[in-house]
Amino acid sequence: MNHWQARTGSVSRRGFLGTTAGVFAAGATGLLTAGCSGGGDGDSVKIINTSATGAIAINHLMDELGYFTAFGVNAKVTNVSSGNQVLAGVASGSADITVLSGLIGVFPAIDKGMRLKVLGGTQVVSTSALFSGNPQVKSVRDLRGKTLGVGAVGAELYDVFEALLAKYGMSTKDATFRNVGSSADSLKAALAKQIDCGYGQVGNKALAETKGVRMITTVNDELPLWINQGAVASAKAVSGKRKALVKVLASYAKLFQYLTTAESKSKYVAAYVAAGGSQDEGDLEWQFINKTTAYSPTLDLPTEKLNFIQQQNVRSGTQKKVLDPKSYTDLSLRPDALALLKQ
Template identity: 40%
Template sequence: MSQGIPATLAHPSRRTLLKFGALASLAGLTGCGGNEAAGAGGGKAVTIVNTSSNSTLVLQELLDRQSYLPSVELSAKTQNVSDGSKLIASLLNGSTDITLLSGFGQVLPAIEKGAKLKIISGSGLLLAHAVYAKDSGIKSAQDLVGKTIGTGPVGALLHQIMVAFLAKHGIKSEQVKFVNIGSSADVFKAVAAGKVDVGPSLVDVYDQQDKYGVHAVAELWKELPEYTYQGAYTSDAAIKKNRDVLVRTLAAYAKLFRYISSPDSKTTYLDAYKKAVPSSDATEAGSMWRFAQQPGAYAVDLALNEDRLKYMQDLNVSQGVQSKVLPFDQIADMSLANDAVKML
C-alpha cells in the first residue's frame, strides 16, 4: 500500500521547524537513498530529492523509462528520503537542488521563520485520498460527530485535511476525537481493524473496499479541490546559481505529468508500478493510474496560482502552524515554471 507524503512531516510542528536550521548545517544528507534516475544528458546535472513513497518511486521510474530528463539535456541523481525534514535541510545546505513531488505545507511556515526557499510549480494538485470507515452507519461528514478519527500528528497532512474536511461541513475539531496513528497506510489498517471509526487514506485501496470491509465516506479530491497535494520547491540560492537547470528539470516533469494524465500511459504505468513497488498488486496500481486520469490531478502546465497558495496559508494560520499569510512573491516564484512550459 502506498504511503504518500510522510504524514509526520507534511505540516511540521514549531519544534520540527526549529530543527530545520540545525539539519541545514549538515555537510550531506543523512539517511538518503541514492537512486540514480535518468541517465546521460548534455553536460548539465541536477540533484533531486524526493520522498520515498510508493507513488513517488513509480513516477521516478516512469521518468526514467520515458527518458524525459535526457530529453531536456540533463543528467540527474535522485535521492529519496523517509524523513520529510531532510528535504528542506538538503535544499538549504546546497546538497540537493530541488524537490518535485512533495507536500509544501511545511515550506510555508519555514519561510515565515526565515528559510530562503521558494515554491516554483505545482505537481500533484488533487488530494489522492478518500475518507474510509468500517461501520456501515457512517455515511457522511455529519456522522463523524463524536467519532474517533485516525490521522497523523496535529498539523501533519492527514490531520490537516481532515480538519479542513470537517470545517467545510460545519464540524469543529473538538466535536471529534483525533488519534495519531501515523502514515496513510497505518490509518487504513486501523480503520479496517476497527481501532478507529474513520480515517483518510490513499486511493490505492479504493477498488478493494469490499476486500477490507470498509467503504468510502468521502472522496477528498472532490471535497477539497482547492487543497494542493504536492508542489516543487527549491532554495533562493539554487534559483540564483542554477536557474537553467531548474527550468529544464521542471520541463522534464511537466512531460511526465502530461504523460501520466494520458490514457496512453496505462501499460507503462502498470509496468513501472510493478518494478518500483514489487510487493504491490495490479489492483492497487490500477487504482492509482485511474486516479491520475482525473481532470486536474496533475499540474500538466506546472501552474500553481495565488489562490491555491493563499488557501494553504489560511489553513496553516487557522491551525496555528503559521502566524500570518505571507505575500505571494515571498513564498513563490512561478517564472521558472513559465519558462519550463515554453520548452515543451
C-alpha cells in the same frame, strides 16, 4: 501523499520547524536513490522527493521514458520517508529541488526564515481519500463523535481532517483526533478497524474492499481547493542552477502531459507495481489522476489553492499569517520550462 515508505527516521513537523536545516545529512541511512543522466556537470541537479508509492512510480516512469536525458539534464533523485526531511534537504543545500512532496509544510518553513521558492505546481489535485470500516460512517457528516486517525498538529493528515470538519460546522473537539503517525499508519488503523475513519489514497480502495472497509469520499470531492505537491527549490539553487532547474521542470511537465493520455495507463500501472503497489491499486490511481489531471502539465500554481492550505496552517497554529505569493514564489522558470516542451 501515499503509503509505501522507506524505513528511515522521521521527525514531527512541529519539531522540524523549530530546528535549523543543517540537521539534515544527505547520506542518511535508508535513502532511496535513482539516477538519470543526460547533461554535463553544469546541468547536474539533485532532486529529493518522498518515498510514497506514487513518487516512486514517477521515478520509474522517468527512467523508462528518458525525459531527463531528452532535455539534457543530469538528475539524481533521492527519496526519503518524510516531508520534513525533504524540506531540510533543500534548505540545507543537500538537494536543489523537490518536485513530489507536500506543499503544506513549505509555508511555515518560509515563515521561519528558510530561503525556499515555489516554482510551480505538480500534483495540484489531491489523490487522497477517507476510509471507514464503521457502517455508521457513510460521509464526512457522520464523523461527529468518531475517532479519526491523524498525524501531529499541523501535519497534512491533521489539517485535512480539521478542514473537513469545519466544512460541516464541526471543530476538532467534535471528534477524537488520535495521532497514529503517518498516513500509512492511518490507513492501517482504518483497515484494522481500530479507528472510525482513516486516510489513504484513491488507489487503496482496492485493498480496503478486501478488508470490508469502504472509501467514503475523496479529499478532492470535499475540498477541491486542496493542493498536494509543488516544485520547491532553494533560493541558492534558483540563482546558481537556473538553466538546469528549467530542464528539470520541463522533464516533469512532459511526463505529466503523458499521464493525460490513454496510452500511459499500462506503463503507469507497471511502474506503480514496481514501486510496491498492486495492479488494482495502480489502475485506480491512474484512472483518478488521468480523469482529474491531478499532475499539472502546465505546472499551474493556483493562488486560491495555496491560500487555502495556508489558512489551515494558520488555524492549526503552525503559521502566523497567509503569505503574499511574491514572498515565496519564483514563477519565472515556469514559462521557460514550458517553452522547452514546444521545441
